[in-house]
Amino acid sequence: MPRELENSPKITYSCYFTRSREGEQFVPEHVFSYQISGTLTMNDGQKQYIFNPGDYRFIRRNNLVKFLKQPPPNGEFKSVSVYLDQETLRDFSIEYGYKASSHYKGDTIIIPKSEPIFKSYMDSLLPYQQEGIVINEKLQTLKLRELILILLQSNPDLKDVLFDFSEPGKIDLEGFMEKNFHFNVQLKRFAYLTGRSLATFKRDFENIFNSTPSRWLQQRRLQEAHYLIKEKGKAPSDVYLELGFEDLSHFSFAFKNKFGVSPSRV
Known part of the structure; x- marks a missing residue:
């Protein structure tokens, strides 16, 4: 069954040793992820994507995806994900004046260019990976806003994805x-x-x-x-x-x- 994410922490780590984990989920919020170790295979019903260590991915909200997580031989699967919720994006839009100029109709999963600034950002989250450490709400908000600015600097066209607050319209x-x-x-x-x-x-x-x-x-x-x-x-x-x-x-x-x-x- 799909995993609901509405009440999950905004910054999460996935880490385990099992042979593989297969499943599917509904993605209610935009999510930016970094693959630390292991391999992730994703399918949105039209395309298949394979993410190896060092790869980044951006998954648009309100989509369905299947996934297969595979740890490396004698190793563990590790990834870190940051969820950009609608409330944070609305506040950012009001404060900085960003608005979507059109409705994005591209891929469910967007592959951003690998840039040093992304690696620096993800490295800044590593101290919170330790067991028992919880990122407080104010710090999470700062880290989410930092990521939004980085995404917009890397790809200005993402504003049409991030700041489109419309709900799904009636489709075929x-x-x-x-x-x-x-x-x-x-x-x-x-x-x-x-x-x-x-x-x-x-x-x-x-x-x-x-x-x-x-x-x-x-x-x-x-x-x-x-x-x-x-x-x-x-x-x-x-x-x-x-x-x-x-x-x-x-x-x-x-x-x-x-x-x-x-x-x-x-």
Whole structure:
């Protein structure tokens, strides 16, 4: 299931030793991250990105992403992320007079140029990585504002991303669902991202697909699973997570119920 980030600290570290960690999440706020060690693979439904140690990434808010975190051999996965919340950006916009001049329609994940100022900024956060140390609220605010200034200096066009405070508008529902059916998120999240209330989303969905969202999602995911297993030779254990099923047993049961054969026998 996606991880909610609304109440998380604004500056966070990810660090662990396990073999790999795969998942997906809804990104409610812009986030700037630095890869310290290990490899991160991300997919926004259209593009795949691979981040190695020393790489930076900027993920736009109100998007869905899948990720795979892989520690290095006999090492640990480490990254640091800074979340730029709407309140901080609104205050910054008022104080400095920044406004978006147009609605950004580019990639979900933006790859900034690697500049020394980014490394210096991330290094300044390292003292707070120690266990038990919490960055107080005022210091967090200063560090967030510093990052905003650095991002704008590096890429002035980012103002159209950072200071666009509009909510998702009503978009083509059929196109959106075909792109994002494999994300395991609640219907209310799909509704929000297509610019609809949950009731309107369900009504529009049934008018377009002649099916309920839940039924259509399961059938669409099973069709894709059958294709990936039969035509692409993928293993069921790799497919079920990729397509938004919560566990392998549920996937196998639903697959056999639809196609009359278990996925391992396709």
